[in-house]
Amino acid sequence: MIKPFDFLKKSAELGRIPHALLFYGQDTPEKMSAALEFVKMVNGPDALNGVRPDLAIIEPEEDKEIKIHQIRELQNKLSLKSYSAPFKAAIVDRAHCLNQEAQSAFLKLLEEPKGNTIFILITDYPEMLLPTILSRVERLRFCSLKQELPKEENEKVSKIAKSGLDKLFQYAKELADDPQNLKKTLETWLSYFREVLLSDPNQPKIIKILKTIQETHHLISTTNVNPRLALDILMLEL
Numbered sequence: 001m002i003k004p005f006d007f008l009k010k011s012a013e014l015g016r017i018p019h020a021l022l023f024y025g026q027d028t029p030e031k032m033s034a035a036l037e038f039v040k041m042v043n044g045p046d047a048l049n050g051v052r053p054d055l056a057i058i059e060p061e062e063d064k065e066i067k068i069h070q071i072r073e074l075q076n077k078l079s080l081k082s083y084s085a086p087f088k089a090a091i092v093d094r095a096h097c098l099n100q101e102a103q104s105a106f107l108k109l110l111e112e113p114k115g116n117t118i119f120i121l122i123t124d125y126p127e128m129l130l131p132t133i134l135s136r137v138e139r140l141r142f143c144s145l146k147q148e149l150p151k152e153e154n155e156k157v158s159k160i161a162k163s164g165l166d167k168l169f170q171y172a173k174e175l176a177d178d179p180q181n182l183k184k185t186l187e188t189w190l191s192y193f194r195e196v197l198l199s200d201p202n203q204p205k206i207i208k209i210l211k212t213i214q215e216t217h218h219l220i221s222t223t224n225v226n227p228r229l230a231l232d233i234l235m236l237e238l
Contacts, residue, residue, distance in 0.1 A: 012041035025142035096128035
């Protein structure tokens with residue numbers, strides 16, 4: 001399978017610039033580096049110097065959301081002619097933080113781009129994006145360098161996942177009472193169920209469990225959701 005950097009370099013060399021890209025993958029900080037490097041490939045080595053009028057980077061605000069006014073500001077910027085670069089570029093970091101209004105507005109940008117524009121979305125959680133957005137981007141997966149879960153961790157998660165609801169709800173209570181360990185535990189569960197899915201991709205239930213774990217992780221990390229309630233909903237999916 002072609003590596004993301006090789007694909008980007010080849011695309012730039014051939015002049016086949018994708019309209020929209022999605023960089024995804026867990027715990028891979030090089031996604032942003034790759035996005036900036038690709039902008040340099042297509043717009044020249046000075047593309048990231050100075051004011052950078054032909055580059056927009058969208059990030060979550062202090063409440064950890066990307067809101068519709070940010071997308072409207074992006075739309076206004078992209079409606080202007082390029083200052084000096086061949087392409088205008090828009091990078092959306094942590095794209096899973098786009099709220100529903102912002103996602104709908106961003107979808108319109110993808111559907112009706114102005115001039116030569118490159119969109120790059122970066123996320124650890126592509127499942128949090130609208131299917132209509134995902135259908136309009138070329139996806140590049142950046143693989144984590146983390147090792148597989150130790151055997152004992154796999155066995156522990158497997159045993160918990162096969163427990164009855166009483167034990168699962170008790171486990172949810174214990175997790176909710178231990179916020180310092182909660183994020184790490186959810187990441188362990190993500191790793192476990194990803195390995196299960198890789199062994200047999202045709203498992204709709206595992207796909208649904210993975211999406212629910214990701215949504216739970218996102219809600220607990222970025223909102224004031226009640227952790228116990230979010231975890232109880234997760235346990236019902238197992």
